[in-house]
Amino acid sequence: MCGIFGTINYEIPVDQQKIFQGLWHRGPDEQDRQSIDNLHLYHTRLAIQDLSPMGKQPMEYNGLMIAFNGEIYNHLELREKYGLESASNSDTRTILMMYELMGMKMLEEFDGMFAFALYDLKNRMLYLARDRAGKKPLFIYRKGNTWMFSSELNILSQIAQPEIDYAALSDYLYLGYHYRKSTPYLHVSELENGHYLKLDPQNMKEQEVTWFNMEEGYRQESKLNHEDSIAQLDHLLQFAVHRRMDSSDLDVGSFLSGGIDSGLVTAIAAKHASRLNTFTVRLPGSYDESGLAAKVAKRYGTNHTVVDIDFSSLQDDIETILSGHGEPNCDNSAIPSYYVAKAAKQHTTVVLNGDGADELFGGYRRYVPFRHLDFFQPNNLTKISAKILAGILPIANEKQSYYTYLYRLLKFASYTDVVKIYCSASSDLFVGFEDQFLRRPLMKDISADLLAINKLPLSALNKILLMDFQSMLFSRLLPKMDIATMAHSLEGRSPFLSKELLEFAPGLPDHFKIHNVTTKSILRDLAVNYLPEELINQPKRGFEIPLRKWVDEELKTVINDYLLAKDTLYSRIIKKSFIEDLIAKKIRVSDERRAKMLFCVFGLEVWYKKLIQKGNAL
Structure with a gap:
């Protein structure tokens, strides 16, 4: 690397x-x-x-x-x-x-x-x-006949000194990340x-x-039955894990959560190593998966480390973590990713992870409705009814509750715009507050891409899986892991993103991915051969970050210092009075969404103050 x-x-x-x-x-x-x-x-x-x-x-x-x-x-x-x-x-x-x-x-x-x-x-x-x-x-900088290219935006911007692209920053606030080619700079693209x-x-x-082109994979329908599909998946995943271990002259470790993705990778890797190093994160105030992870580690005899993150140094580290991305970033799971990569580097230089499994096999709970209804082509009755209900129901505040799930379902069912449907399903930051933008989000690239995908002869489930692969995985999740690991000179390898699995997974029937309301159905079926039963039926959790608490307590001072300053960048894009009302809890949104919105604007300001203003002052 x-x-x-x-x-x-x-x-x-x-x-x-x-x-x-x-x-x-x-x-x-x-x-x-x-x-x-x-x-x-x-x-x-x-x-x-x-x-x-x-x-x-x-x-x-x-x-x-x-x-x-x-x-x-x-x-x-x-x-x-x-x-x-x-x-x-x-x-x-x-x-x-x-x-x-x-x-x-x-x-x-x-x-x-x-x-x-x-x-x-x-x-x-x-x-x-x-x-x-x-x-x-x-990343590539083009201006006239001069080109630069770089693995990182930070050093590229320091050398080339490109101007800010305000339209791209407006899109960032609306979507929550920079979409595909987009960067916060003029003349710079990815x-x-x-x-x-x-x-x-x-x-x-x-x-x-x-x-x-990932789209081609979704056009190829697998002819294998369920049993043969599981056998093929098993073969390909073993093949991918073994390749990623064999092609290293250093020892290889594995991130191990309480989920099936990293559990499968770890189980297979452990059979290929004399003593596999595994790492699990334990966060205060969130669901503790370390017990489930420990059962996998014990079954396969790994050298297991539980990384306890107490975030005691978060106030000191937050600006470093965010500015390391080289562009505005508001994915709060980048914080624990940073800390666990730091801990893993003390034991290994190469680590396996489960990245890509959710986007390939249908791992997010929000995919379930798309398995049964085409929300990209809703009828008028559905749209009108959903809009009325969403308007009169109490705001959902509990992140993992069924009520929150229903509330969000009604919200994206009420939209007519494909972009709003997708954004509401995947990242509902400023959807519905477009009138608060001084520079309206253009979203040209994502609009064109989503409309093109929506016209494909695919099921609604495969459409949103393809959308997520092309947008959220590429533009948000993979960069997060790359930045977190490389910040500590740690190499992350992702068996689920192997050549063969990228060719195999898209063509699987929808009901192999989502069966009734069960996500990642075929992976769970495969996991029966490898993992403890109680782990197999666990819902997708990811890093459960106490963002609401951070925004109102641990990070309140630093966030307010940035957002209430006189020389803010965001006030050139979105009304400052709106953000002030958001801070004062005068805007009708859930507590979780409010925290995400404020953290998104905070990420913009950290990038501006630490990288742009500081760079100009040098």
């Missing part, structure tokens, strides 16, 4: 130590740079495979040069398949040999997570590419998952290619 940075036609002298320092946490083992023509490549290395100097980057081979971030888990299989030989066992070298053999068609062969810049010196062509799910980040850019650095002509 590494960090990459590059410039094209950038005439101003660059402080390479500043770049290395900015990416050091992604690659503390080695730092180097190479220049050719008008291209400059920088690389910081976290050595996981081929710990010898032969794995050094940027790597040159037969007229090719690459700066690579990630892992290709099946690269040795590919060498055997295509008869490729090298003294180095580095997956970076395998990429260059595969490119020499078949060009960018090689991407379809890779099972891995990656972002890379590959320069073909013979043809004077640069390729920037990302993996299927988008686990490894890559390369999307399953895409690569082909660029001629001489004339700056570019071509963007979609080499993987």
